[in-house]
Amino acid sequence: MRKVIFGVLLIAMISYALFQYISTQSDQSETGNPVVSSNTDIDIKETNVVGVQRGNVAPNFSLETLDGEVLSLSDFKGKKVFLNFWATWCPPCRAEMPDIQKFSEDEDVVVLAINLTQTENSLTTVENFIQDRAFTFPVLIDQNGDVAELYRVQAYPTSYMIDSKGRIQYVALGAMNYDLMIREFEKLE
Numbered sequence: 001m002r003k004v005i006f007g008v009l010l011i012a013m014i015s016y017a018l019f020q021y022i023s024t025q026s027d028q029s030e031t032g033n034p035v036v037s038s039n040t041d042i043d044i045k046e047t048n049v050v051g052v053q054r055g056n057v058a059p060n061f062s063l064e065t066l067d068g069e070v071l072s073l074s075d076f077k078g079k080k081v082f083l084n085f086w087a088t089w090c091p092p093c094r095a096e097m098p099d100i101q102k103f104s105e106d107e108d109v110v111v112l113a114i115n116l117t118q119t120e121n122s123l124t125t126v127e128n129f130i131q132d133r134a135f136t137f138p139v140l141i142d143q144n145g146d147v148a149e150l151y152r153v154q155a156y157p158t159s160y161m162i163d164s165k166g167r168i169q170y171v172a173l174g175a176m177n178y179d180l181m182i183r184e185f186e187k188l189e
Contacts, residue, residue: 046167052151054169058083058162061147063114063140066127071138073162076110080188081162082181085148087116088129090156092175097135099178104137107185111137116156118145163188 044055052059058081062072073081084100086093097113104111113135115126123141130139142148151160154173161170161184170184 044169046165052160052168052171054171056168057166058160058168059150061150063142063147066130066139066141069138071112071140073112073166076112077166078164079110080108080164080185081110081112081160082185083151083160083162084111084113084157085116085142085151085153085159086113086157087119088125089120093157096157096175096177097133099176099181101133101135101137102178103181103185107182109185112140113137114140114142114147116145116148116153117141117143161185161188165189 046055048057050057050059058073060072060074062070064070073083082100082103084096086097088094100111100113103109117123117126120126126139126141140147151158157172157175159170159172159176160168161172163169169188172180172184176184
């Protein structure tokens with residue numbers, strides 16, 4: 001019985017992955033823009049197109065912080081921004097948070113940590129997590145997942161490095177460590 005259940009779950013997961021791949025390819029052919037998938041050291045073409053691809057102008061958004069302040073990405077025009085989508089229940093997210101704190105302290109960068117609040121048990125869970133670990137960077141609450149959807153977040157954590165011109169220069173699907181953050185940050189204008 002367990003083997004049957006395991007087999008059905010395995011087939012369901014493979015089917016879902018195949019569906020996601022096909023729909024991603026479909027989105028790419030419809031828009032003509034590749035979907036965020038990787039980073040390379042190949043020069044990227046900077047455009048004035050608003051989107052989530054490397055070289056695109058990062059889409060603006062406004063969200064409330066845990067402190068009740070409303071922040072917009074456009075508030076930080078002219079500054080380098082590290083945008084991180086995360087959740088408390090996500091082990092890789094939790095693992096990279098101390099590195100994000102150190103990065104925010106060591107570099108002249110704006111860190112915006114967007115919590116995927118619609119996936120959390122409660123907002124109190126998020127508040128306690130941040131307070132217990134004494135993280136000082138702004139934590140924004142994406143209550144309905146609108147900004148995660150805008151940025152096509154499919155894996156947790158996902159991070160974007162945005163240069164001082166407001167263009168996305170690096171996308172990380174998965175956790176980053178401090179050294180990678182520094183290496184990619186140094187490439188930003």
